[in-house]
Amino acid sequence: MSPSPDFATPAFADVLAAAACIAPHAHATPVLRVRSLDAEAGCSLLFKAEHLQRAGAFKFRGACNAVWSLAPEQAARGVVTHSSGNHGAALALAAATRGIACHVVVPAGAVAPKLAAIAAYGAVLHRCEPGIDAREAACEAVRRRTGANLVHPYADARVIAGQATAALELLGAGGDLDAMVVPVGGGGLGAGTAIALAGVSPRTRLYLAEPAGAADTAASLARGERVADLVPDTVCDGLRATIGAPNLAILRAAGAEALTVDDDATLAAMRLFWQRSKQLVEPSSAVALAAVLQHRPRFAGQRVGIVLSGGNVDLEALCGAGT
C-alpha cells in the first residue's frame, strides 16, 4: 500500500482544519500527571491519554479526519485499508460515525481481540496471507471491486494531519514543553507531531521512541534514506510497520531524533506506568516512557510531553489465560 501519488505534506493549517473536522466525533482526551513518575524520571511528564480515545488509540483521529474529508460522492463508496491493529479498528469506527462502508484486510495470525473490535465496529473483514505483498494485493482487489477509498495507516496526508491534533491538544493543555516523545512505527503520529510543533512550539525538540527490534526509523534517519528491509521483532505490536517515505521526509526536515528501546525496558516501563497511574496502556505506548527513563540526563528538569498512543492490550498474550 504505497502512499497516494498525490501526497502533499500537510501544512499547519491542515492540522487546524483536522482539529475542527474531528471535534464532533473524537474525544479531547485528558493530560495526566503522575507525581511519583516525575520523581522517578527527574523531569515533569505530561501524558496525553490517547488510550482513552475512541477505539482505544490516537489512530481514531487520523482515520476520522480521512473519513470526514471525503466528498459525499467519494464517501458513498466507503473506505478500505489493511491493518490488523488499531488503525483498522479506528477506521471502522470512523466510517461508522459517517454511516459508510469500511473494508479491512487482515492477515492470517492477527490478534483475535483486535479483529473482534474491528468487526464489532461494523467493518467487513477480508482475510489474506501474511506479508506486505499479499496485504497490498488484497487491499487493491477490494478497492477495485468496491470503489472504496484507500486510507493508508500513516503515509496519508489526511491521516497525518489528524494524528497531529493529539500534539496540538497536548501543547494547548500542557503549556510550554521542552521535549515531546512519541512512539514511532509508520510515522503518522511522528510526522503529525512534527507539523504541530512547527506551528505552535518550534523550540520543542521531537524524539521518536522506537523498539530496538523494529528500529527502521533510527536506521533511516542515521543513513539519510529509508531503510525498509528490516524484519520487525518486538512486543510492540503497534510499531512493527516500516517508516513511510513521506513520514520520513517530514521527520528528517524537523530534525527529529530516534531513541531505541529494548522490549524488556518497554515492558518494565509499562508495568511501572500501570502501577502508578492505574491506566492500562499498551506496550507501544510505554516505549515512550521507557525512552525517557533510559535517557534521564537528556531530559533532566525539563517539561516533557508523551503521547500514550493506545490502550488495546492483548492481555492473553501478556498475562496468559489465567488473568
Add this chain to the structure above:
Amino acid sequence: MSPSPDFATPAFADVLAAAACIAPHAHATPVLRVRSLDAEAGCSLLFKAEHLQRAGAFKFRGACNAVWSLAPEQAARGVVTHSSGNHGAALALAAATRGIACHVVVPAGAVAPKLAAIAAYGAVLHRCEPGIDAREAACEAVRRRTGANLVHPYADARVIAGQATAALELLGAGGDLDAMVVPVGGGGLGAGTAIALAGVSPRTRLYLAEPAGAADTAASLARGERVADLVPDTVCDGLRATIGAPNLAILRAAGAEALTVDDDATLAAMRLFWQRSKQLVEPSSAVALAAVLQHRPRFAGQRVGIVLSGGNVDLEALCGAGT
C-alpha cells in the same frame, strides 16, 4: 484487633463531618461511564473511581478521617494498625499528611509490592507470624510500647464514616440511583455506604458483592449472626477479612443483601473492565461488576452505582514476571 469498646454507630452527620475533614487531603475521584459495559449489563453503570484515590484505594478516606479526628495530644503519639494491604498503605499516607508516626504490623507472606508501598509512605513495619492472633498480639504490643492510637481497618466508627464519603460523592455526582453495589470484606465500605444511602437516598438498594471463597457476610446475613469461622480462599486479597460485628449490625439494619461471586467470574469481569475502560482495577473491585453481570435481570434497566474500591493489582501474581 477487636473494635474499640466505645464503638458508636456513625450517624449521617458524622459522614458529612468526615467529608469536610478529608476534603483537603483526599481526591474527589471521578465517576466513570463505559457505554459498552452498559450495553453488556443491560443497565446504566456509574463507577466511582476509587482506584484513582490516593494510595490507590478508597481506604484512604477512612484512614484520613481517623487520623485527622485525633486530638493533637493523641495524634502526637501516632497511629498503629495491622494490615498487609490497602488499609496499611492508606493509614501510612494519612499519617504522613499529618506528620505523625504510623506503625503497621504485617504478617509473614504479605504481598511485597504492598509492603513496599506502606514503607514508601514512611510507616514503620513490624513483622509478625501469620494468623489473626499473632497479628493482634503484635499490634497490641506496639500500641502499649508507643502509645499509638489503634485504627482498625473497618470496625471503627471514624473509618466507617470516612469510607461513606465515597458513596456520598457518587450520589452527588451520579444522581438518583436504583442500586449501589460495593465489595465487602470487613464491611467498612459497606457499612459506610449504608449510612450514606440512609441520609441521601433511602430508596436505593444496597448490595454487597462478596467472593464465594470468603462469603462470611452472606452467611452472617443469612444466619442472623456473625459467622467468623470461615477460612477465606479467594484471589480478592482485599476481601479476605471477616465481617466486623458493628459492620454487620449496620448492614443488617439497612437490609443490605449479599451477592456471592466465584473468582473465575470476578477475574473475567476484571479483564472485561480493563479492556473496555483502560482502567486498572484490582480483583476486589471487579467483584462488584461481576455481581451485576451475574444478576442481570435484577438490575435490568436500572441506574446502578458501583464503587471501584482500588487499583493495587499484584501484577506479578496475576500475570507472572513476564509482564
